[in-house]
Amino acid sequence: MFNQGGLSLEQAPPFLVVLRFFITATTFGLLLGISLLAYGSELFYIDYTTQITLIHILAIGVMASFMFGALFQMLPVIAGVVIQTPTKKAMLILALLTTGLITQLLTFNSNISLLYAVSAFLLGGGLLHATTIMIRRLVKIADHSTSSKGMLLALIGFSLAILLGIYLLLSLGGYVDATFLIQAKEAHYSFALFGWVALLIVSISFQVVEMFYVTPKYPTLLSNYLPLTLFSLLVLKTVLIFSSINTQMVDGLLAILFIIYAGFTLHRLYKRKRPTSDATVWFWRLGMGLLIITMLLFLADTTVGTDASLKFVSYFTFIGFALSIVFAMMYKIVPFLTWFHLSNQGYIEAPMMHEVIHPKKAKNHFAIHVTTLLLWGLTAFFSQFYILASLMVIISFGWLLYHLIYAMKKYNHTQKHTKKMEW
Amino acid sequence: MIISEYMRNEHRECDELFADTEKSVIDGDFTKAEEQFLLFADKTLTHFKKEEESLFPTFEELTGNTEGPTRVMRFEHEQVRGLLGKMAESVENKETDAYLSLAESMMILLQQHNMKEEQMLYAMCDRMMPQEIKEKTLSTMKVIEL
Ligand SMILES: [Fe+2]
Ligand SMILES: [Fe+2]
Numbered sequence A: 001m002f003n004q005g006g007l008s009l010e011q012a013p014p015f016l017v018v019l020r021f022f023i024t025a026t027t028f029g030l031l032l033g034i035s036l037l038a039y040g041s042e043l044f045y046i047d048y049t050t051q052i053t054l055i056h057i058l059a060i061g062v063m064a065s066f067m068f069g070a071l072f073q074m075l076p077v078i079a080g081v082v083i084q085t086p087t088k089k090a091m092l093i094l095a096l097l098t099t100g101l102i103t104q105l106l107t108f109n110s111n112i113s114l115l116y117a118v119s120a121f122l123l124g125g126g127l128l129h130a131t132t133i134m135i136r137r138l139v140k141i142a143d144h145s146t147s148s149k150g151m152l153l154a155l156i157g158f159s160l161a162i163l164l165g166i167y168l169l170l171s172l173g174g175y176v177d178a179t180f181l182i183q184a185k186e187a188h189y190s191f192a193l194f195g196w197v198a199l200l201i202v203s204i205s206f207q208v209v210e211m212f213y214v215t216p217k218y219p220t221l222l223s224n225y226l227p228l229t230l231f232s233l234l235v236l237k238t239v240l241i242f243s244s245i246n247t248q249m250v251d252g253l254l255a256i257l258f259i260i261y262a263g264f265t266l267h268r269l270y271k272r273k274r275p276t277s278d279a280t281v282w283f284w285r286l287g288m289g290l291l292i293i294t295m296l297l298f299l300a301d302t303t304v305g306t307d308a309s310l311k312f313v314s315y316f317t318f319i320g321f322a323l324s325i326v327f328a329m330m331y332k333i334v335p336f337l338t339w340f341h342l343s344n345q346g347y348i349e350a351p352m353m354h355e356v357i358h359p360k361k362a363k364n365h366f367a368i369h370v371t372t373l374l375l376w377g378l379t380a381f382f383s384q385f386y387i388l389a390s391l392m393v394i395i396s397f398g399w400l401l402y403h404l405i406y407a408m409k410k411y412n413h414t415q416k417h418t419k420k421m422e423w
Numbered sequence B: 001m002i003i004s005e006y007m008r009n010e011h012r013e014c015d016e017l018f019a020d021t022e023k024s025v026i027d028g029d030f031t032k033a034e035e036q037f038l039l040f041a042d043k044t045l046t047h048f049k050k051e052e053e054s055l056f057p058t059f060e061e062l063t064g065n066t067e068g069p070t071r072v073m074r075f076e077h078e079q080v081r082g083l084l085g086k087m088a089e090s091v092e093n094k095e096t097d098a099y100l101s102l103a104e105s106m107m108i109l110l111q112q113h114n115m116k117e118e119q120m121l122y123a124m125c126d127r128m129m130p131q132e133i134k135e136k137t138l139s140t141m142k143v144i145e146l
Helices: A015-046 A048-079 A084-110 A111-138 A148-172 A180-212 A222-242 A248-270 A279-303 A307-346 A359-383 A383-418 B002-027 B030-065 B071-094 B096-128 B132-142
Strands: none
Touching: A015 A048, A015 A084, A015 A307, A048 A084, A048 A111, A048 A180, A048 A307, A048 B096, A084 A111, A111 A148, A148 A180, A148 A222, A180 A222, A180 A248, A180 A279, A180 A307, A180 B096, A222 A248, A248 A279, A248 B071, A279 A307, A279 A359, A279 B096, A307 A359, A307 B002, A307 B071, A307 B096, A359 A383, B002 B030, B002 B096, B002 B132, B030 B071, B030 B096, B030 B132, B071 B096, B096 B132
16 A cells, blocks of 8 residues: 555656546547437437447446546555556557547447457557556555455456457457357446446445545445455356356346445445535435446346336436446545645645535536436436437536536646745 | 554544534534634644654664655645644634635545555554554553643
8 A cells, every 4th residue: 555665646647647537538428418419319229339339438438538547546545556657658548548439439330340450459459458557556466455456356357348348349340250249248248337337436435435425434344355246246147148047146146235335335424424415425325326226127127027118227327326426536536636736746825625626516517417317217218308318418528527627727727827835 | 453443543533523623614613613623633633743753663663664654654644734724724714615625635635544554554563563562652652742
C-alpha cells in the first residue's frame, strides 16, 4: 500500500490525464444518446448490428474509459501500486481505446472483413495492454488492501472478456473457425458485465464506501471472499457454457450473492456516521436498488422465464446500476482530486470542492438520471417514449460533461493565474 | 494487536467528533459547532503527535527506514493540519457552505490516511515489534498531550 521512497500521488498520473479519460467517457455517452436517436426505436428493437453498436459504445466508450481513468488514479492511492511513466501509458491506452472502438463500430456497420482484424488488433490489443499493465503490478504487491484483490480479479475477468471478444471479431471476419461463436458470445457478455463491471464496483466499494461516507466496515468474510467466489462462479459458468450444460444453478447463486452484497452496502450507508445525505449517497442507494432489481429479474428469468419487456427492463436496470455508481464516484473524486492535486502542488488558492462542482449540480444530475431511467422503464412497455428517453441520455451525459470541463478549466486557471508556495 | 486496537479506537473517536461538528453546522448551531470542532481538532492533533513522536520513530528504528511509509504519513498529517486551520476559520466566521466543503475534503483525506495506517502500518507494527516494545510504546503514547 505504500511506495518506497515516494508519495503515492507522485506515481499517479497528472490529474489532467485522468480527467481526459472521464471526458472521453462522457463524450461517448453523448454519442450513445445521439446514436439512439439516429437509429430510432425500430432498429433499436430488432436490428442486431444496432444493438451491438450501442452496447459497445456504452461498455467500452463509456464504462471502460471511466473505469480505466479511475483505476489509473486509484491504484497508487488505494492499492499502493506504482505505474512508471503513467502519462505516456495512459495516453497510449486512451488513444488505442478510442481509435479501436471507432474502428470496431465501423466494422459492425460496414461488415468489411479486413476491418474485423484491424479492430481486433487495435481495440483488443489496446485494452489487453491496459489490463496487463495493471495486473502485473497488482500481482506483485505483498500486502493487499480490502479492494486490491478484487480489483485484480476484475481486471483478469476483463482480460478474459477481451480475449473472447477478439475471438468473436476474428471469427466474424472469417479468420478463425466459428464453431464456438454462440458459447464465446455468452461467456464474453458474462465476463464483461459481471466479471468486470460488477466485480470492479464490488471491490472498489469495500474501501470507497467506508472512506467517503464514514460507514462501519463490511464484514471481513464478505470483503475477503466475495470477489473470489464471484469470479470462480463465472469461470465455472463458462466451463458449463462450453460443455453445453445448463447454467441455471450458477446463475442463481451469482444473483443471490449480488443481492446480498447490495443489501450489505445499503446497510453500510444507512449506518454511516456523517449526517449529510448528498446526491452521491443517493446515487449509491439507487445503484444498489437497481442491482437488486436486476438480479431479481435475472433470477426470475433463470427459474420461471420472463418475457421480452422484462428482459429489456433487466438490461437497463443493470446499466442504470453501473452508471449510478460511476456518477456517484465522479461527483466525489473530481472535486476532491482537483483540490487535492492543486493544494499538493502548493497553490494557496486551490479551489474548495464546492467551488469545483457544487453538490447542488450533483443533485440536479441525480434528478436527470432518475428521469432518464424512468423514461427507459416506460419505453420497455410503450415505445412512443423512446425519443424522449434518448434525449434524456444526451442531457444526462451533457450535464456531466459540462461540469468536468468546468473542473478542468478551474484546474488550468489556478495553475496559470494564482500564486504557488514552494514546499 | 494492541497497537492496532488502541490507534483504531482513536480514529473512531475522531470520526465521531467530526460527525458531531458537521451535524451542528448543518443545524446552524455554531456555538456548539465551535466547541465540538475544538474537541475534534484537539483529539486529531494529539493523535498525530502520538504517532510522530512515539510510534513512527519506533517503527523507523525497527525497519531502519525513514523514507518509507512514515514519510508519507507525516506528509499527510501536514495536509490535515492545513485543512484544520481553514476549517477553524470557517466555523468562526459561521460560513456553512465553506465549512461543509472543507469538511468533505478533510473526511476523504483523513479516511484514506487512517485506512492506510490501519491496514498496513499498525498491522506491521503489531507484527514486527516485540511485545515489550509494543507495551512501552503504548504507555508512552497514552500520556502524550498536545
Ligand atoms: Fe496518522
Ligand atoms: Fe493515525
